[in-house]
Amino acid sequence: MLKSIRYKLIVLYFLLVFIAMIIVGVFITDQFEKYHLDLVREQITIISNNVVRDIVQDIDLRENQQEIQQNLTRRTIPSGYEISVIEGGSYDIIASTNTEFVERKSFEVLEKSVILSSLSNRITELDTESSDNNNYRVKHMAFSFMENDENEVDYIIYARASLDTIYRTLSKSTLILIQGTVIALFITIILGYFISGSITVPINTLTVKALKMAKGDFSQRVHVKSDDEIGQLGSMFNYLTEKLDSTLLEISSEKSKLDAILNHMADGLVAIDRSGKIIHHNPSFVKMLGISERDIQGKSYDRVIRAFSKELEFSSIIQKTSSDSDKNVIFETRDKKILNASLALFRDDLGRTSGAIVVFQDITESQKLDNMRREFVANVSHELKTPITTIKSYTETLLDGALEDSSLARNFLEVIEKESDRMSSLVKDLLQLSHIDYKKVNWDFRPLDLKEVVEDSISKMDMYFKEKKQNLDLNLPPNEVRVVADRVKFEQVLINLISNAIKYTQPRGNIKISVDTVDNFALVKIADSGIGIPKEDVSRVFERFYRVDKGRSRVQGGTGLGLSIAKNIIEEHGGDITVKSELGKGSEFMISIPVDNSVDML
Structure with missing residues (x-):
């Protein structure tokens, strides 16, 4: 491309020089021709007026014809010139440097038109081609004179001059000029090549570097060798490259920051253009909706989102964001996630809608917590309502006259005391859970022998074992x-689990307690042969206020918080508590906490 430009510049330069030299050559040739023709004209005029006229002036042409011829022949006339004297009345040639013309009619041997024209114009000039085969040009000039001041011409001096020498000189000059032009053109072609190179080579360099810039290499710089327009172009190129490199670096940095923010934000985000196509989305978007990249590839936003909520279609987004309606949409995904979609439009510089942005927040946990909070309040209210109602009704009965019956009054007071104990136990458990939740519990962590803690807990529950005549199988390591x-709180967990095993195991049933170590974890297992837990309830037994058999649990004094408290205590110890159960075949609770290998126990 640039080579083509260079060749075009050379050709253009050549043509311009060639045309200029032709014009100059034509002008010089024309001026040279004019100059020589003026010399001939001037020469003829001088000879006619100063030489020939002196011979024929004031004498009779016929009487002195021989003398005129002799004088004319003796005069020095330049080579190539021919002078004839023509009588005015008869137009006969009286004398001539060409003796063959003497005594002949001038119209026969000379140009008649020139002779006749001289009668009125005094001086007439004409250039003609020669009549012989030599084919050269001849200048004719005629001068008419009236010596007697009458209106008749006395004589005419007719001069002819060959222009052959002049035109031969002109031809040679033209040839020399052409040769000079060719040489000059050859020189100008060489100069043009180098001159064009001084233009195209820098442009070629700029083009190559611009091509590299287009491919992403913004380190390109050109060496500026001059202060002319090409040098200024190179300087501007370097300035442009530096600014472009700096600007793209800033844009790239900002884009990287934005991509990092969008890709690592927990909320899902999708951007849609005005035609409803997805122009950007982050990984959280597809993760929240439970779809894959393949599911949205080549599809419009409406096709993707329609399966989840029609309120999130592009037309609905525009309608919602253009009005005062709520700009949030809550919906549920296929995998039971609850998402909150926040809607917003973005516009161009003219205020026209360019598209929309939808931000998805996973509010499943917050909704679950809200539900748990409401359920917790309802459960607490329900748990407190029952003993309060019982206390109130028994108290009213006593006040209405039951105090008079001592045995009945004692019965009522025992019920009131029992319900008060239930409320006290419930409040105590609630306070303990609250302290655990808000990290207000004072823990007293110390190195302990787990065998000793388990034995102490069993000894405290020994009376209950004997009361129900249950068989205890204790398996402790040597x-x-x-x-x-924390000994106190760990014993609380053990007593709670042992108490539950005793409560929900029939009399003469079997309870097995074991301690073991596996992979640096101490394991305590409490298994019973009791009523067991239905399969659908196993995963929920550690929830607050959750009871498998609510009526029976209340009768046996349970609050529904014991297992939840136990799980929180064990987790604070860095351990875990799990349950395996089968309805009618008993349950097995297992506690695991890390073994202490740091110091020797005293």
Whole structure:
């Protein structure tokens, strides 16, 4: 491309020089021809007026014809010139440097038109081609004179001059000029090549570097060698490259920041253009909706979102954001996630809608917590309402006269005391959960022998075992099992689990308690042969206020918070508590906490 431009510049330069030299050559040739013709004209005029006229002036042409011829022949006339004297009345040639013309009619041997024209114009000039085969040009000039001041011409001096020498000189000059032009053109072609190179080579360099810039290499710079327009162009190119490199670096940095923010934000985000096509989305968007990249590839936004909520279609977004209606949409996904979609439009510089942005927030946990909070309040209210109602009704009965019957009054007071104990136990458990939730519990972690803690807990529940005549199978390791724990709270967990095993195991049933270590974890298992837990309830037994058999639990004094408290205590110890159960075949609770290998126990 640039080579083509260079060749075009050379050709253009050549043509311009060629045309200029032709014009100059034509002008010089024309001026040279004019100059020589003026010399001939001037020469003829001088010869006619100063030489020939002196011979024929004031004498009779016929009487002195021989003398005129002799004088004319003796005079020095330049080579190539021919002078004839013509009598005015008869137009006969009286004398001539060409003796063959003497005594002949001038119209026969000379140009008649020139002779006749001289009669009125005094001086007449004409250039003609020669009549012979030599084919050269001849200048004719005629001068008419009236010596007697009458209206008749006395004589005419007719001069002819060959222009052959002049035109031969002109031809040679033209040839020399052409040769000079060719040489000059050859020189100008060489100069043009180098001159055009001084233009096209920098442009070629700029083009190559611009091509590299287009491919992403913005380190390109050109070496500026001059202060002319090409040099200024190179300087501007370097300035443009630096600014472009700096600007793109800033844009790239900002884009990287934005991409990092969008790709790592927990909320899902999708951007839609005015035609409803997805122009950007982050990984959280597809993750929240439970879809894959393949599901949205080549599809419009409406086709993707229609399966979840029609309120999120593009037309609905525009309608919602253009009005005062709520700009949030809550919907549920296929995998039971609850999402909150926030809608917003973005516009161009003219205020026209360019598209929309939808931000998806996963509010499943917050909704679940809200539901749990409402359920918790309802459960607490329900748990407190029952004993309060019982206390109130028994108290009213006593006040209405039941105090008079001592045995009945004692019965009522025992019920009131029992319900008060239930409320006290419930409030105590609620306070303990609240302290655990808000990290207000004072923990007393110390190295302990887990075997000793388990034995103490069993001894405290020994009376209940004997009351129901249940069989206890205790399996303890021979060596110490060292753990770091809060003894009081860990015993609370063990007593709660052992108490539940006793409560929900029939008389003469079997309860097995074991301690073991596996992979640096101490395991405490409490298994019973009791009523067991239905399969659908196993995963929920650690929820607050959750009871498998609500009526029976209340009769046996349960609050529904014991297992929840136990799970929180064990988790604070860095352990876990799990349950395996089968309805009618009993349950097995397992506690695991890390073994303490740091120091020897005293």
